[in-house]
Amino acid sequence: MSIRVTIVGGGIVGASIARVLSRYENLKVHIIEKMSDVGWGVSKANTALIHGGYDDDPQKYPLRASLCVKGNRLWQKWVKDLEIPHVWSGALIIALQNEDIKHLSTLLERGIRNGVPEMRLVEKEELQALQPGIASEATGALYVPTVGQIASPRATVAIIENAVKNGVKIHLETEVQGIKVSDGEVKGIQTPRGFMESDVVINAAGLYADEISRMVGLDYFTLRPRKGEYLIYRHGIPGPTRVLFPTPTPKSKGIIVTTEVGGHLMIGPNAQDMERDEKDNLATTEEGLKEVLQGARKLWPGIPDRGVIRTFAGLRPEPPNGDFIIRAEEVWGFINVAGIRSPGLTSAPAIGYFVRDILRRDLGLKLVPKRRWYPRRRDITRIAAIPDAQRDRKIRARSEYGQVICRCNHITKGEILDAVERMKYINVKTPSIDSVKFRTGATSGECQGSFCMVRIAMLLAQEYGVPLWNVTLKGPGSELGIGDINSLRREKK
């Protein structure tokens, strides 16, 4: 008999769990996501680092410590199998003062205990050679070659596409409003689209995981949002070749300086504790951005005053004791995967396997591997990035691949149409600019869409058969217009 598994939340964690569970014949996996596309929660706005795993104290945060290191190793496979854009640049944790060096030795020891490979301390001279341009105050560093970076919203999309290919069903714009429990067992979930029966409910709702948990009567934890803000700079402003961290504080890993996957200098995040009811406050602040800039300049003094092309903020779901909460609860069939703060992105694939083991061990389910499971997913071909001859073949086969729409990142009409096809493949109902952006990179360059946004909207309108003004920036409520050009004049008649 097949077992119905419902995953609440289509973020990187829900997606990773779904992908792992999609390997089994007898699981019918559904993902329920309230937003109009996947990966738009915490997984959208973060530093996108695949951490090494030296930072998490195994005594205090045992889950973080073990899942981060495992996750790093798994990502090195997943990025290849799923064609997720990535760079494995390694990281330098920089000591600016003498006491920092002592702290770095502690991190090194912790890393050794957590099983992080290839770490070592480097002295001033080697540091300057490893990273020209670094602040001259830097006296040494901990070098962690296994640190990588991925395109994080695109990673969720990639994993979900692969999961859907392997039979996972996804329900977007569907909010879980209640969970039915009887006789101490989970029975299903309540959504505005109706009741869905379920034998197992996995709570991977990010910032809202405490609220989902409360739906089955478990209120032993609350999550507090902690904001982090970022700045991204235009091409041509040099960033470091490695990820630069300051020596961490107990509260956070500090403000980092990096060249993100798209090649832009990126700095952030700060850490600002928010009220519990501010889980949707993603506003950037003048003070916060100033703090980030000041912090980043300590490591990378060359950051100019001008040249910012983008600022954004993310919210970390902070659990009470700092560690992930991942376990089968007393309500049979209900599994919490909550408080997945940093290094949650790194840990996500490992969390997937961890949850599978919970199904086996704690729920006693026997999982039957599928005979046929597809490990691979192909990314949308980046026309500008492929060799000339191959590009020419693509264009000759389909002329839309020869029509550049996003000038800054050289994204073609064909790639945007591919993105629309992918959106439809996972049942995205509301056309939005962000859905295209997080599949192709269009609108994320220097002009931030002022050249191409309207043209992309036009394509979305055509492909979805809706008027242009109904195309959204990021889902219902963010429509680009209020009607046709005459709508205000007609109304007033």
Place this chain on the structure above:
Amino acid sequence: MIYDVVVIGGGPAGLAAAIKAHEEGGKVLILEQAEYLGGILQQCIHPGFGIHYLGEDLTGPEFASLFIEKVRSLNIPYILSAHVMKIEIMLPLAKKIQLIAPKGTKDIETKAIVYTAGAREKHGFEIGITGDRVSGIYTAGEAQSLMDLYGVMPGKRVLIVGSGDVGLIMARRLSLEGARVVGVVELMPYPGGLARNLVILRDFNIPLYLSHRVLEVHGRGRVERVKMARVNSKGKTIPGTERWIECDTLLISAGLVPDVRVLESLGIRIDPSTGGPVVNEFLETTAPGVFVAGNSLVINDLVDYAVEQGERAGMQAVRYAKNGGLPSMNWIPVEKGGNVRCVIPHYINGENEVILYLRARKPVKDATLVTGKKMHKIPVVTPAEMLRVKIKKEDITRPFKVEVSP
């Protein structure tokens, strides 16, 4: 096929350059990124184009069509939806342009290039606006193309950042179509637009907030309100003067920046005061045989000047191609004196009459423009209006300094 001149960008400057280069006997090709020729003019549906050049007041599309028809009647070839990926200078007389176009990738070889790719608009992130990232925040050009190319009404209650001509013209378009423009916010203590456009504020009862800055946007899916504050003479926010304005749309009209990214990879020198390349009086950049005109050179408020620059660049580009380069010269740098924010060209030679384009930093009444030893009386100088002066050969001195004084 080896071209004499390839024109990159088919806006008014590029079309003018191509026509001139063709008339001078050059083998010319136009590359245009969009699906149509005419550049930004196709979406500037208001009149105000061609008053100097044609002595006639046309709308943007009408002005553009004169040039497009001429290009067609002269059979000057052009490629639409042509995206320049890279330019390589192989030899002084061999430049390779790598293209993505609907017919395939293509390498085009040419002796000279006229670069007329226009400008890009500054967006909200660049001018330090913080807060929520929601829909309803548009650059003026985005709103213009939504309305006047695609027929979409962007919003009902609009706050506009920037009192330059572009912002004012959009204030009129929005008001005409029934939106309420709740204010125009200007950082400087004086308005940025021409007097004839400032009338728009009076016509539609639009408040102008001088010495104000937009700080923050608040909204869920869409803009709900916007915070602004007064600034001091250094442009810094004066604490306690913040206030919220209810609106559903924020239009950013904070200026244009020459779009010279393709050229930057050639290592040409850029003038931080214009954002465009450093040029001599032939409008040649520091890369031999690469010329620039229009908004890629300097932001022009008048299309007439963009066209004039295009013609000059087109003519000189042919000369470069035919003669294997332009003559070596002992250039005279054009020095910026008091109250001059930027001036084009950067180098002159004293052997020809030249046209200077310059912009002042501050408004002045009864001003004197000093160029070398010559004085020109100008009743009113404002930063909003680019000054254009012809300098006779005999008035060129070495050194040569330009100054705007009261």
Place this chain on the structure above:
Amino acid sequence: MKYALTCIVCPLGCVIEVEIKNGEIISVANYKCPRGKEWAIEEILSPVRPFMSVVRVIGGIFPVVSVKSTGPVPKENMKDLTKLLSNVVLQAPVPAGTVVLHNPMGLKVDIVTTRDA
């Protein structure tokens, strides 16, 4: 009633003062030339403006085509003109220069298209 108008005829931008009583002009001051005076009087008594808008078009290059008035129109009529135009839908092809509205509201101007559609 006194009005202060910034003259737009030339770049000097004189701030011309116009005084009216019962709809009649009783004084004009602070202008430096007769063109400015003329403009100020007209601006008070019967201000006119260039008019531009777009009209929906089916099957065209873009969903709308730009239009203008062949001459300036009284300021107070602009709103009604856009209302009139909001009911117009054209069928492509429409060459530039096509008359969309002939002498609307008796204003003695035509509304014509300014680009091909």
